[in-house]
Amino acid sequence: MHRTIQDYDFSYEGFMESAEQSLPLGNGDVGANVWLDRTGTLHLLFSKTDSWTELNRLVKTGHFSLALSPNPFAEGARFTLCLADGMLRIQAEKASVSLYADANAPCVRLLAEADAPLAARLEVHNYRNRPLHFSYTNAYQYSAAEVADGLCESADRVFDVPGGVAVCHRNEGSCYRDMLRTQDMEGFAEDRPDPLDGRIFGVAAFAPGLATREHALVSRAPAREISLAFYSRSAQGESSATWAEAVCQLCDRHGTDARQPVAAHIAAWRAYWERCYVYVWGDEDAEALTRAYVCQRYLTHCADRGAYPIKFNGSIFTAHMFEELPGNYDRRRWGGAYWIQNTRLIYWHLLAAGDYEAMVPFFRMCLDAMPVCVERVARHFGHRGMLLPETVTFFGLYNDKDYGLPEERARGARRGVPVNHYIRFHFEGMLEIAYMMLRYLALSGEGALRQELYEFVRQVLLFFDEHFDKLDGRIFLCPVSSLETWQTCANDLPDIAGLTVLLAELETCADVPEALASLAARMRAELPALPMATENGARVLLPCETRIDAKTRNVENPELYAVFPFPLFGLGRADLQVARDTFERRRFRHGFGWCQDAIQAVRLGLTDTVKNILVKAARMKDERAIFPAFFGPNFDETPDQDHGSNLCLALIYMLLQSDGTNALPFPAWPESWNARFRLPICAGRWICGECVDGQKTVREEGTLAGV
Known part of the structure; x- marks a missing residue:
C-alpha cells in the first residue's frame, strides 16, 4: 500500500463547543484557529509570531465572526482539514466555505459558495477594548507586570479602512527598561531601541461586495459567492494610521481573490510534503502514530517562518480564555518567555527533518540576545563570555519572576544570580544551542x-x-545544577557532555576563527571526566560528580544527556551497554511533554521501548480538543510543541540515524510495521526507504528540483 499525505485528511462533523475544539491554519507566520459555534456562526481567531504586548505577552491579533443568512450551517457542517493543501473545507448541504493561510502572502483567505444567494455579516470581537492590568497570581499571568510601575496593556482599536475593517493593538509603553533595572542592568539600553515600545500589530478584513457598517462588514446584496481576505501585519514605531495605510497596501498588492492564489499556495504545501515524509502502517497503532506525526509536522510548518521562534507553550494556536476575562483568548501558561530546555526540542526535530531554513528564527533570536548576555557576565561576574538565561525573553533578559522581584532580591540575593533555584545555576541550555x-x-x-x-x-x-x-x-564546575532536578552540585554531566561534544564538533568545522580554535584546543585538555559509578556490577552514568543539594526537584534524567542531546553514547559508539544500563536504571520514566525517554531509547536501539512510548504519546491529545496534534497541556500548554516534536524526532530516529556523513537506516524498527520515508543525511543528500512485510529497500538521492 503506497501511502501519501492525501490519505491523512482530518475530518470532523457537527459544531465545536468552544475555541479549544478549533482547527488550525497557518503560513509559517500568520495563524488562525477556526471553529463553528452552535448558532452556525464561523469564528476566526488570528495570531502572529511577533504580536508582543507591552508586558512581553504573545497574544492574539484579532477575533472575527462570520454569519451567513439564510444560515447554511444551522445543522452543523462537515470539516475537512486537507493537510496536503494547507486548506480547511467546511461543507453543508447547500453551501461550503474554504479557508487557507496563503503561503505567499500575510493573508488568510476565505471563499463561501452556495447554491442560492447568501447575505454575510462579518464582525470584529474586540475583547481587548479596555486597558488591562496584570499581577502575578498564577502561571497563566507570567509577565513583567510586577516591575513595570503600574504599566498596563493598552486597549485595541477597531476602525474602518477603505474597503474593510481593522483591529490593531499598539504598545503605548514597555516593560523593557523596568526589567533592565530589576535585573541590575541599568544603562545598558541607553543607545538601543526598545523592542516593545511602539510595537503595533493587528488584522484587517477586506471583502468586495461587502460594505462597512458600524465597524462590521455586511453584504450589499445576497450573492452565491463571497470572498474575504484577512491581512495581518506587525511593525515598530508606527501610528495606527500609518499601520492601516500599510495593511491596505498589502491588500492592493496581493488582492482579495481567494481563487487566483490557491494554486501557488497548494504547490508550496505539496513541495513541503514531498521533500521530507514518513508514513507508517501495519496496525491501528502505526496508523495513529502516522496521523500524529503528520498533524504535528503540519502544525510546526504553520508557525516555523516567523520573526521569532515557535513557542513551546502553545505555538500561535493557544485558544483558551482567562476565567476572569470571558472572551479573552490570550491565556498562555508560562507566558511570553522562551524556556531553552523546551524550545530546543522543537529545533532538534526541525534539524533532523532537514528544515534548515526554519532554524534561522531561533538562531537569530539567540544571536540578537548576545550583547545583553555578554554585558550581563561582564557586569555581574567581571569576566568574559555570555550567559543566556534558561528562561529568556526574546530580547535576552530573564523572566523577572525568575531573576527576582526587588523585594525578593532585597533579602540577600547575589547580584547576577537568579532567586529561582530551578534555573539559578542552569547553564546547559546555551551549550546545547551552540x-x-x-x-x-x-x-x-x-x-x-x-x-x-x-x-x-x-x-x-x-x-x-x-x-x-x-x-x-x-575545569571544576561548581556551583552548577544538573538541569532542574539536582539543583546545586559539582561537575554535572549535562555541562561536561555538552562541552565535550561541542569542542569535538569544532575540530570538524571549516573556517574556524583562530581565537575560537585556540580556545577550544586548550579547553579540550581541561575537561573533567564524565561522572560515572559502578552499581550492582554495571558501569553507569551519573547526573553529577557531587550532590550538594541531595533532593530531586524535577523529573529529568540528566545522566542520559550523554545519549541525547549530546551523542557520546549510542548505536555505533563505544560503551553502548553503559548507556543502556543507565537508561534501564533511570529514576524517572515518562513518555509525554518534554520528557526525552523516547528519543534516548531510540538512540540506544531499544525498539520495543520507543515503540511503546510513541504508541501512547500519539493518542495523548488534549481531551478538550479535536485536532490530533493538539497535545497537552502536560507540563505546559496546549498545543504542547515539546510533546509533538519529541514524537516526530523519535519516529525519524527509528527510521534513520545519521551523523551527516554516514547513515544507519531502520536502526530501531518493529518487525510488524511497514514504512515509507524520505529523510535527510545532510543538505543535498536524502535517504528514501521502504519496509513492506519485512522487506527493506533503501536508496540515496539528491535534493528535489524546485523544493
Missing part, C-alpha cells in the same frame, strides 16, 4: 550565519572557561 548551531552548519551547508554562530560558540566557551575555577588542571 552545539545545535554547529550541527546546523555541518548539515545545512549554509554559510551566511557562519561567523555569527562561531562568535556565539566562542562566547559560550569563554563563560565556562572563565566562570569556574581549575582544580588539578581541570
Whole structure:
C-alpha cells in the first residue's frame, strides 16, 4: 500500500463547543484557529509570531465572526482539514466555505459558495477594548507586570479602512527598561531601541461586495459567492494610521481573490510534503502514530517562518480564555518567555527533518540576545563570555519572576544570580544551542550565519572557561545544577557532555576563527571526566560528580544527556551497554511533554521501548480538543510543541540515524510495521526507504528540483 499525505485528511462533523475544539491554519507566520459555534456562526481567531504586548505577552491579533443568512450551517457542517493543501473545507448541504493561510502572502483567505444567494455579516470581537492590568497570581499571568510601575496593556482599536475593517493593538509603553533595572542592568539600553515600545500589530478584513457598517462588514446584496481576505501585519514605531495605510497596501498588492492564489499556495504545501515524509502502517497503532506525526509536522510548518521562534507553550494556536476575562483568548501558561530546555526540542526535530531554513528564527533570536548576555557576565561576574538565561525573553533578559522581584532580591540575593533555584545555576541550555548551531552548519551547508554562530560558540566557551575555577588542571564546575532536578552540585554531566561534544564538533568545522580554535584546543585538555559509578556490577552514568543539594526537584534524567542531546553514547559508539544500563536504571520514566525517554531509547536501539512510548504519546491529545496534534497541556500548554516534536524526532530516529556523513537506516524498527520515508543525511543528500512485510529497500538521492 503506497501511502501519501492525501490519505491523512482530518475530518470532523457537527459544531465545536468552544475555541479549544478549533482547527488550525497557518503560513509559517500568520495563524488562525477556526471553529463553528452552535448558532452556525464561523469564528476566526488570528495570531502572529511577533504580536508582543507591552508586558512581553504573545497574544492574539484579532477575533472575527462570520454569519451567513439564510444560515447554511444551522445543522452543523462537515470539516475537512486537507493537510496536503494547507486548506480547511467546511461543507453543508447547500453551501461550503474554504479557508487557507496563503503561503505567499500575510493573508488568510476565505471563499463561501452556495447554491442560492447568501447575505454575510462579518464582525470584529474586540475583547481587548479596555486597558488591562496584570499581577502575578498564577502561571497563566507570567509577565513583567510586577516591575513595570503600574504599566498596563493598552486597549485595541477597531476602525474602518477603505474597503474593510481593522483591529490593531499598539504598545503605548514597555516593560523593557523596568526589567533592565530589576535585573541590575541599568544603562545598558541607553543607545538601543526598545523592542516593545511602539510595537503595533493587528488584522484587517477586506471583502468586495461587502460594505462597512458600524465597524462590521455586511453584504450589499445576497450573492452565491463571497470572498474575504484577512491581512495581518506587525511593525515598530508606527501610528495606527500609518499601520492601516500599510495593511491596505498589502491588500492592493496581493488582492482579495481567494481563487487566483490557491494554486501557488497548494504547490508550496505539496513541495513541503514531498521533500521530507514518513508514513507508517501495519496496525491501528502505526496508523495513529502516522496521523500524529503528520498533524504535528503540519502544525510546526504553520508557525516555523516567523520573526521569532515557535513557542513551546502553545505555538500561535493557544485558544483558551482567562476565567476572569470571558472572551479573552490570550491565556498562555508560562507566558511570553522562551524556556531553552523546551524550545530546543522543537529545533532538534526541525534539524533532523532537514528544515534548515526554519532554524534561522531561533538562531537569530539567540544571536540578537548576545550583547545583553555578554554585558550581563561582564557586569555581574567581571569576566568574559555570555550567559543566556534558561528562561529568556526574546530580547535576552530573564523572566523577572525568575531573576527576582526587588523585594525578593532585597533579602540577600547575589547580584547576577537568579532567586529561582530551578534555573539559578542552569547553564546547559546555551551549550546545547551552540552545539545545535554547529550541527546546523555541518548539515545545512549554509554559510551566511557562519561567523555569527562561531562568535556565539566562542562566547559560550569563554563563560565556562572563565566562570569556574581549575582544580588539578581541570575545569571544576561548581556551583552548577544538573538541569532542574539536582539543583546545586559539582561537575554535572549535562555541562561536561555538552562541552565535550561541542569542542569535538569544532575540530570538524571549516573556517574556524583562530581565537575560537585556540580556545577550544586548550579547553579540550581541561575537561573533567564524565561522572560515572559502578552499581550492582554495571558501569553507569551519573547526573553529577557531587550532590550538594541531595533532593530531586524535577523529573529529568540528566545522566542520559550523554545519549541525547549530546551523542557520546549510542548505536555505533563505544560503551553502548553503559548507556543502556543507565537508561534501564533511570529514576524517572515518562513518555509525554518534554520528557526525552523516547528519543534516548531510540538512540540506544531499544525498539520495543520507543515503540511503546510513541504508541501512547500519539493518542495523548488534549481531551478538550479535536485536532490530533493538539497535545497537552502536560507540563505546559496546549498545543504542547515539546510533546509533538519529541514524537516526530523519535519516529525519524527509528527510521534513520545519521551523523551527516554516514547513515544507519531502520536502526530501531518493529518487525510488524511497514514504512515509507524520505529523510535527510545532510543538505543535498536524502535517504528514501521502504519496509513492506519485512522487506527493506533503501536508496540515496539528491535534493528535489524546485523544493
